[in-house]
Amino acid sequence: MIAFSRHRRAILLLGILALAAFFRFYLLTAIPPGLYPDEAANGNNALEALRTGDFKVFYPENNGREGLFINLQALAVALLGAEPWVLRSVSALFGTLTILGIYLASRELFPSRDGIALLAAFFSATSFWHINFSRIGFRAILLPFFAAFALYWLLKAIRTGKISSAIAAGIATGLGFHTYIGFRFMPFVLAIPIVFGLMAWRRGRMEHCAPCSIALFLFAAFIAALPLGFYFIQNPADFAGRSGQVSIFSSDSPLAEFIRSNLLTAGMFFTRGDCNPRHNLACQPQLFWSIGVIFLIGLILSIRQAARNRKAETGNTTLLAWLFFMALPATLTREGLPHALRAIGMIPPVMMIAAVGGLWLWRKLNAYFNGALLNPKYAAYHGQLKRIKKELAVAALLFLLWIPITAYRDYFVRFAYAPQTADAFSADLLQAGRYLASLPDGVQKFVIVNLSGEDIRGLPAPAQTVMFASDSFDPERRRQKQISYLLRPEDIAIDGTTRTAIIPLNPKDQDLVQIVRKRFPMLREKLIGNTLVFKN
Numbered sequence: 001m002i003a004f005s006r007h008r009r010a011i012l013l014l015g016i017l018a019l020a021a022f023f024r025f026y027l028l029t030a031i032p033p034g035l036y037p038d039e040a041a042n043g044n045n046a047l048e049a050l051r052t053g054d055f056k057v058f059y060p061e062n063n064g065r066e067g068l069f070i071n072l073q074a075l076a077v078a079l080l081g082a083e084p085w086v087l088r089s090v091s092a093l094f095g096t097l098t099i100l101g102i103y104l105a106s107r108e109l110f111p112s113r114d115g116i117a118l119l120a121a122f123f124s125a126t127s128f129w130h131i132n133f134s135r136i137g138f139r140a141i142l143l144p145f146f147a148a149f150a151l152y153w154l155l156k157a158i159r160t161g162k163i164s165s166a167i168a169a170g171i172a173t174g175l176g177f178h179t180y181i182g183f184r185f186m187p188f189v190l191a192i193p194i195v196f197g198l199m200a201w202r203r204g205r206m207e208h209c210a211p212c213s214i215a216l217f218l219f220a221a222f223i224a225a226l227p228l229g230f231y232f233i234q235n236p237a238d239f240a241g242r243s244g245q246v247s248i249f250s251s252d253s254p255l256a257e258f259i260r261s262n263l264l265t266a267g268m269f270f271t272r273g274d275c276n277p278r279h280n281l282a283c284q285p286q287l288f289w290s291i292g293v294i295f296l297i298g299l300i301l302s303i304r305q306a307a308r309n310r311k312a313e314t315g316n317t318t319l320l321a322w323l324f325f326m327a328l329p330a331t332l333t334r335e336g337l338p339h340a341l342r343a344i345g346m347i348p349p350v351m352m353i354a355a356v357g358g359l360w361l362w363r364k365l366n367a368y369f370n371g372a373l374l375n376p377k378y379a380a381y382h383g384q385l386k387r388i389k390k391e392l393a394v395a396a397l398l399f400l401l402w403i404p405i406t407a408y409r410d411y412f413v414r415f416a417y418a419p420q421t422a423d424a425f426s427a428d429l430l431q432a433g434r435y436l437a438s439l440p441d442g443v444q445k446f447v448i449v450n451l452s453g454e455d456i457r458g459l460p461a462p463a464q465t466v467m468f469a470s471d472s473f474d475p476e477r478r479r480q481k482q483i484s485y486l487l488r489p490e491d492i493a494i495d496g497t498t499r500t501a502i503i504p505l506n507p508k509d510q511d512l513v514q515i516v517r518k519r520f521p522m523l524r525e526k527l528i529g530n531t532l533v534f535k536n
Contacts, residue, residue, distance in 0.1 A: 004114050012118055013103060019404060020099040020125035023411070024092040024134040028085045031416045032135060034427030035084040036278060038062065039137035040464035041456060043087045044473035046074035051474060057178065057227045061456050064241040066228065068178035069139035082471065084430065087137040094145045095134025099125045101148030102348045106355065108155035109315040115362075119355035120348075122400070126407045129286045129340055130347050132279065132415070140344045143183050146176035147326070148348050151318070154190055157217060158197035161208025166216040173217070174224020181243060182329035182345045189322045196314040246335040261331045268338035269295060269350070277420040279340040281410055286340055288403060291354050298357025299323075319356075322349040365392055426465050428530040432503055433469025435531050436483065439501055443535075445483045446492050448504040450512050459485050462505060489516045496522050500536055507532035 004012065035043075041062045049055045049071065056067045072090050080086045102124050106117035124130055133141050153169035156162065173190065176183040194214055201210035232239045248257035264272075269287045274280040287295060306316040326345030333342060369389040372378045378385060415421055422428075432447075439445055453461030463485055467473040472483045486492060489512060494500050500523065504512055507530070516534055517525070523534040 004118075009114060009118070013100075013121065016103075016118065016121045016125050017096065017099055019122075021096045023125065023131045023404075023407065024095045025089075027412065027416075028088055028092055028135060029083075031412065032425045033416075033422045034425035034430045035087075035465050035468060036136070036425050037429070037453060037461040037464045039084070039087055040468040041461065042070050042073055042137055042139070043077070043082065043084075043468045044464055045070050046077050046087070047082060047468075047471070047473060049074045050078055058231050058235070058238060060235070060238055062454055062461065064238050065139060066178045066180065068175065069142055073137065082468070084137075084468075088135055091134050091137055091141045095130060095141055098130070098134075098141075098145040098148060098348075101145055101152060102351060105148045105152040105155070105348065106352050108152055108159070109318060109352070110356075113359060115359045116352065116355045119358050120352040123291055123351040123354050123403070124347060126404045127291075127347065127351065128281065128284075128288075128407055128410050128415075129344075131407060131411055133341065133344060136278070138341065140180040140182070140341055142179035143176070143345045144347050146172050146179055146183065147186050147189075147322075147345060150176055150186065150190065151193070151322070154217060155193050157213045158193055158210055161206070161210070161213050163213075163216065166213045167220045170217045170220020170222075171224045173221040174226075177225045178228050180344075181241060182326065182342065185325040185328050186345070188325045189318065192318045192321045193314055196317070243333070246333040248332055248334050251334055257334045258331065261334060261337050262327075264337040265327055265330050265339075265343060268340070268343070272338070274336075274338050274340035276336065276340075276424070277418070278424040281415045281418070284410075286338075286343075287350070287354070288406060290399060291403070294357035294361060295350060295354035296357070297361060298353040298355065301356055301360055302353055319349050319352055323353065362396060426462065429462055429465035429505060430469055431529050432505060432531040433466035435528055435533070436466060436472075436501075436503060437470040441482075443482065443499045443501055444494065445481070446500070446502045447483065447485045448489055448492075448502065448512065448516075449485055449487055450504050450506045450509050459487070466505065489519060492519070494520065496536075500534075502534040504532055 042065070045056075045059050045061070045065075055071045055074065058067050059065045059070055069090065073087050076086050076090050080089070099121050103117045103121040106120045107114075110116045130144070150169055150172035153165045153172060157165035157169050173186070176186055197206075197210045197214065200206055248254045248261060251257045268274060268285060270285055270292045273284050273286045275283040280286070285292060302316040302320055306313045306320055323346060326349065327343060329345065330337070330339050330343040333339065366389075369385055369392070372385050373382060373389075436445060436447065447463070447466060449459050449463045451460055451462040455461075456464060464473070467485075470481070470483065472478045472481055472485075478484070484492075489502070489504075492502065500520075502516060502520065502523065504516065507513065507527070513532070516523075520534060523536050526533050526535065
């Protein structure tokens with residue numbers, strides 16, 4: 001068994017957290033490039049909230065978004081300014097803190113096995129899957145954070161009876177509903193330790209009042225979730241959001257779609273991952289191949305242990321339930337599978353299960369060689385056995401070192417400089433927005449939004465990136481800056497003497513470009529980077 005002193009464990013944990021922070025904050029001002037319209041829409045809502053003081057619990061535009069993340073972004077923007085990296089810094093911060101939550105939850109689930117918590121934290125810290133979403137301004141990154149801490153504090157409250165832990169667990173759970181739709185499955189996970197805790201209390205194995213701790217937890221969770229619940233009572237159509245459009249239940253054969261989505265979701269760990277270039281690198285599996293192997297070992301072990309000791313296996317049963325219920329946001333849908341973003345809640349249990357497998361494999365190999373060294377039959381081979389054992393230890397160390405090296409290469413070299421990445425994050429739109437912002441006062445500025453996307457206040461979503469970069473989401477700001485957003489060049493009216501700039505957001509639309517050329521022959525055409533501008 002691997003055991004660490006408190007001092008050594010603290011040093012290792014701090015090292016892992018430092019590594020996690022490095023992967024999530026390093027070059028955040030430059031990578032990823034651009035600003036995807038969904039990120040920009042969050043940023044525009046954050047800026048609007050700062051201007052108006054209206055911090056919403058739910059922002060209904062752009063398919064609807066829970067408000068907590070956007071309101072946290074507003075705080076970051078107020079402190080650091082309106083830049084893409086500032087929007088993403090919220091994700092980076094919570095992504096880093098999630099590693100601590102995974103460690104603490106693992107310690108509560110497996111208190112007698114120190115190595116599992118450290119390995120789970122290390123695997124999470126160096127996971128491309130988690131690193132990537134920790135550097136994008138999507139609200140889903142909050143889900144693993146609140147899930148891990150809610151479970152940690154709930155387990156601690158049941159174990160110790162501490163009032164503070166029960167309240168913290170309730171607050172974390174209630175706030176979790178304010179993060180991402182997938183968190184709605186988390187209560188099913190939290191129900192497992194509650195049931196086990198009540199069973200243990202009834203058998204007289206606890207000195208404190210477990211039902212009291214659980215009741216306090218439920219009350220705190222209810223209070224924390226209440227603002228969003230009240231909003232949904234008033235606006236029931238916003239409760240489902242876009243989930244109804246992509247649900248397996250909207251297909252002709254829901255069962256067939258469910259089987260297919262489960263196969264694709266399971267396969268994303270070993271064979272083919274998410275192919276969205278914003279979510280992943282070149283369809284690679286969500287797990288590094290060696291992590292995938294020990295995850296499979298750990299999954300088999302967890303299922304076996306939970307089945308053998310159904311009345312006592314809180315740790316493995318909770319872990320398996322966590323894996324299953326956090327898979328449902330992906331497996332109950334039929335679009336874009338496998339979908340790493342919808343499955344983001346699986347990251348903590350997947351990494352913990354991989355840690356279970358990794359620790360078991362190390363202990364088995366160690367026990368085998370220790371047994372062989374004590375066996376008189378192998379006395380003649382003691383030297384060779386000791387050498388092989390040392391080589392295995394070196395190989396294990398190299399394996400652990402290779403994981404962050406590979407993660408660095410994959411994210412900061414291959415992913416960062418891939419042309420698909422710049423396109424996926426709309427780097428051209430951010431450039432257009434920054435050019436628009438650089439134009440002086442007195443210039444009439446017309447932006448033709450000739451791109452498709454979700455309608456946000458009468459304009460396709462791609463306009464959001466340009467608006468954020470030029471601070472022109474607010475109509476009054478737009479008027480002050482003389483910026484107009486239009487869908488057609490026919491709606492532009494100029495007298496020919498006023499300084500004018502026309503920017504079509506899709507310069508590859510040659511039909512539209514020809515219309516602009518014919519309607520405004522007095523304007524000169526210029527390509528600035530990837531931004532096409534007509535100006536006098």
